[in-house]
Amino acid sequence: MAAEFEARDFHARGVQIRNLRVSYQTPQGDIPAVNGVNLSIAPGKITGIIGESGSGKSTLAMALMNTVPRPGRIISGSVVVDGIGDMLTIDKESRRRAHGRHLGFVFQASQNSLNPLRRIGAQVLDLGRSHNVKDLRALIKRAKELLGKMGLNADRVLLSYQHELSGGMRQRVGIMFALVLDARVVILDEPTTALDMLSQASVLQIVRQIHQERHLTTVLISHDMGVVADLADNVVVMYGGELAEQGSTEEVLAHPLHPYTQGLIKAIPRISGPLDQAVALPGLPPDSAALMAHGCLFAGRCPKRLPVCGESRPTYESVGQGRYVACFRVAGHD
Amino acid sequence: MIEIKNLTKVFPARKGLLGHDAIKAVANVCFSIPEAGSVSFIGESGSGKTTIGRILAGLETPSSGDIWIQGVNVTKMPQAERRRFLRQVQLIQQDPYQALNPARTIEQALGDPLKVIARERGQDSAWIQTRMHDVLHRVGIEPGSVLNKYPHMLSGGQRQRIVIARALTVDPKVLVADEAVSMIDVSLRLGVLKLLKDLREQFGISLLFITHDVASARYVGQNGQLFVIYKGMVIESGPTDQIIDQPYHPYTQALLSAVPVLKGLENPGPDRFIPLRGDDQELIPDTVCLYQPRCPFAQTKCREERPALQGTEHAHACHFPVVRRVVATVRANEG
Ligand SMILES: Nc1ncnc2c1ncn2[C@@H]1O[C@H](COP(=O)(O)OP(=O)(O)OP(=O)(O)O)[C@@H](O)[C@H]1O
Ligand SMILES: Nc1ncnc2c1ncn2[C@@H]1O[C@H](COP(=O)(O)OP(=O)(O)OP(=O)(O)O)[C@@H](O)[C@H]1O
Ligand SMILES: [Mg+2]
Ligand SMILES: [Mg+2]
Numbered sequence: 049m050a051a052e053f054e055a056r057d058f059h060a061r062g063v064q065i066r067n068l069r070v071s072y073q074t075p076q077g078d079i080p081a082v083n084g085v086n087l088s089i090a091p092g093k094i095t096g097i098i099g100e101s102g103s104g105k106s107t108l109a110m111a112l113m114n115t116v117p118r119p120g121r122i123i124s125g126s127v128v129v130d131g132i133g134d135m136l137t138i139d140k141e142s143r144r145r146a147h148g149r150h151l152g153f154v155f156q157a158s159q160n161s162l163n164p165l166r167r168i169g170a171q172v173l174d175l176g177r178s179h180n181v182k183d184l185r186a187l188i189k190r191a192k193e194l195l196g197k198m199g200l201n202a203d204r205v206l207l208s209y210q211h212e213l214s215g216g217m218r219q220r221v222g223i224m225f226a227l228v229l230d231a232r233v234v235i236l237d238e239p240t241t242a243l244d245m246l247s248q249a250s251v252l253q254i255v256r257q258i259h260q261e262r263h264l265t266t267v268l269i270s271h272d273m274g275v276v277a278d279l280a281d282n283v284v285v286m287y288g289g290e291l292a293e294q295g296s297t298e299e300v301l302a303h304p305l306h307p308y309t310q311g312l313i314k315a316i317p318r319i320s321g322p323l324d325q326a327v328a329l330p331g332l333p334p335d336s337a338a339l340m341a342h343g344c345l346f347a348g349r350c351p352k353r354l355p356v357c358g359e360s361r362p363t364y365e366s367v368g369q370g371r372y373v374a375c376f377r378v379a380g381h382d
Numbered sequence: 383m384i385e386i387k388n389l390t391k392v393f394p395a396r397k398g399l400l401g402h403d404a405i406k407a408v409a410n411v412c413f414s415i416p417e418a419g420s421v422s423f424i425g426e427s428g429s430g431k432t433t434i435g436r437i438l439a440g441l442e443t444p445s446s447g448d449i450w451i452q453g454v455n456v457t458k459m460p461q462a463e464r465r466r467f468l469r470q471v472q473l474i475q476q477d478p479y480q481a482l483n484p485a486r487t488i489e490q491a492l493g494d495p496l497k498v499i500a501r502e503r504g505q506d507s508a509w510i511q512t513r514m515h516d517v518l519h520r521v522g523i524e525p526g527s528v529l530n531k532y533p534h535m536l537s538g539g540q541r542q543r544i545v546i547a548r549a550l551t552v553d554p555k556v557l558v559a560d561e562a563v564s565m566i567d568v569s570l571r572l573g574v575l576k577l578l579k580d581l582r583e584q585f586g587i588s589l590l591f592i593t594h595d596v597a598s599a600r601y602v603g604q605n606g607q608l609f610v611i612y613k614g615m616v617i618e619s620g621p622t623d624q625i626i627d628q629p630y631h632p633y634t635q636a637l638l639s640a641v642p643v644l645k646g647l648e649n650p651g652p653d654r655f656i657p658l659r660g661d662d663q664e665l666i667p668d669t670v671c672l673y674q675p676r677c678p679f680a681q682t683k684c685r686e687e688r689p690a691l692q693g694t695e696h697a698h699a700c701h702f703p704v705v706r707r708v709v710a711t712v713r714a715n716e717g
Binding site: 100101214215216243244245246247248249250252253271272273274275277278279297298299300301302311312313315316317318319320321323326327328329332333 | 426427537538567568569570571572573575576594595596597598600601604626627636637638639640641642643644645646647648656657709710711712713
């Protein structure tokens with residue numbers, strides 16, 4: 049066994065994101081997809097990031113890895129990963145080594161990240177070689193161990209091409225790739241979208257189990273509040289490229305402070321309880337004009353709007369006990 | 383009123399790398415939808431839900447079985463006549479992005495089918511305009527705000543409403559909604575579900591609602607029936623809330639256990655269990671329970687005899703039916 053796998057450190061690593069700005073340059077103008085985000089991702093915890101389509105979740109995740117594709121550009125900020133440094137300023141080679149080795153990433157629609165022309169096993173070896181792993185047999189062994197743990201027939205999967213796998217199997221293969229080099233921080237972007245309920249439950253169970261066994265720091269991105277609420281310790285609510293609210297999952301769900309979070313929770317179709325408690329969230333996410341305006345991004349849809357909300361944007365403030373919120377209605381602003 | 387009797391669909395064997403056997407996608411499925419009624423189908427991927435919907439919409443022919451629509455046996459009709467008759471059944475698919483041509487405005491997308499109908503009925507372009515505004519109002523959209531727009535300028539929820547409006551142009555008696563809300567943001571889902579419910583109540587449209595999100599089936603209207611399907615067979619059926627509260631079949635219980643619990647708002651059901659998702663492709667002989675290889679509660683009898691669907695109001699196909707309370711309950715503090 050290679051020493052590189054035996055010497056696992058069990059100190060979970062946190063991530064500090066400061067003043068992060070990412071924008072996409074389009075013919076219609078720049079889209080501020082991530083706009084001044086400040087976020088500390090707690091080591092050893094599962095942090096869920098939730099928000100509507102287009103709120104900037106995937107862009108934030110890619111910025112965390114410093115892999116934002118064109119026409120996107122990181123404009124400012126820092127992303128400091130414990131034990132590595134600032135992902136946005138370290139040299140290219142260190143960054144390349146950090147990917148996979150320290151930071152594991154499962155892309156949204158993970159099927160697209162696999163090479164359709166190579167067997168899964170060959171791709172594991174490619175990954176190992178690109179990270180100068182000496183003992184490739186040990187690497188394959190670990191891949192098998194992970195696949196087996198996820199309820200897959202490891203030998204069969206390693207011999208398969210991606211098109212021979214079902215959606216649920218591909219998601220699990222994506223998780224295997226994120227973990228096989230023993231990453232300490234794992235980012236999962238919509239790992240269960242497009243899966244049926246049973247596959248979703250089994251993927252969530254696997255994430256939960258591996259997270260605990262390996263003392264990982266896990267970031268789970270989803271537009272489905274149910275998924276985040278079931279799995280995450282902490283939840284971060286994104287809206288229009290900014291953070292609206294964060295806190296422990298239990299607290300945020302039981303006592304949401306931001307009117308957007310309140311509306312989002314009320315809009316979930318529920319399996320039990322009275323039907324009329326669920327109410328659709330009126331209105332639409334902010335368009336580019338609203339993003340550029342001075343007021344609160346949510347003001348146009350907000351049932352609790354004040355005159356000030358149309359004039360300036362509330363800052364993201366701590367309200368104690370790990371909770372933050374950007375709303376003029378909430379104490380700390382007056 | 384729609385009546386489906388012993389619907390079966392076998393897809394022929396595919397020659398390929400893995401040498402597939404013939405697939406029995408739907409096996410002896412029976413159900414009926416009253417006028418303005420709703421029937422929901424839930425089941426995992428590959429269980430045959432879409433195939434049932436496509437057969438009902440005339441896009442697929444059944445291998446055997448009968449489909450009665452308002453007293454007429456559709457399966458006995460000549461193909462051309464059947465196709466015209468089945469326009470009364472409109473299919474709404476999962477992906478509102480693919481359903482609309484990106485190069486055509488909403489006005490064009492709705493105008494195309496309306497022109498065909500206007501020609502058939504000898505109506506003029508004023509009629510088309512009135513009708514267009516009418517169907518848009520029915521789906522809760524202000525015509526002026528969308529007619530000149532292209533699909534990419536609309537939200538997922540708006541797009542799905544347009545798809546529904548287009549289906550309404552032909553005055554359908556039945557809507558088949560196949561995962562119609564699963565690609566829409568959760569914040570917009572409820573609105574589309576309520577629309578389906580309103581269409582039932584206001585216009586007497588019957589609904590076949592296909593989903594793997596059981597919770598959304600509750601919102602297309604109370605008094606709906608829920609059918610749980612596994613490998614093409616109905617294994618439990620009955621009133622929606624009754625099945626959610628008192629599921630008999632371990633497979634239904636597995637599906638319900640898989641619904642995420644909202645920490646802080648809900649307590650997990652006392653009997654909830656972590657369901658197994660097998661990737662089992664192997665053929666299961668007709669002499670055993672279909673679900674037995676995955677069932678945590680299987681006993682000897684389950685490996686010796688296939689249970690038949692038994693019961694009327696609330697039916698199930700299990701040798702050892704036991705109600706398990708697997709669904710989360712709302713915490714008292716919510717409000
Ligand atoms: N390649 C791109 N070019 C231009 N704009 C982009 C590009 N990728 C994303 N955007 C824009 O950036 C914003 C944030 O997109 P992002 O994909 O990060 O959102 P998301 O929260 O992950 O959404 P989803 O839930 O749909 O995955 C959106 O307004 C989107 O339109
Ligand atoms: N045209 C076809 N030819 C061969 N097999 C098919 C065809 N269409 C469907 N099948 C098979 O029939 C079975 C049922 O498929 P169907 O699409 O009805 O399932 P479903 O319940 O809608 O699944 P999902 O939740 O993934 O949409 C599957 O095994 C599928 O592979
Ligand atoms: Mg995304
Ligand atoms: Mg389907």
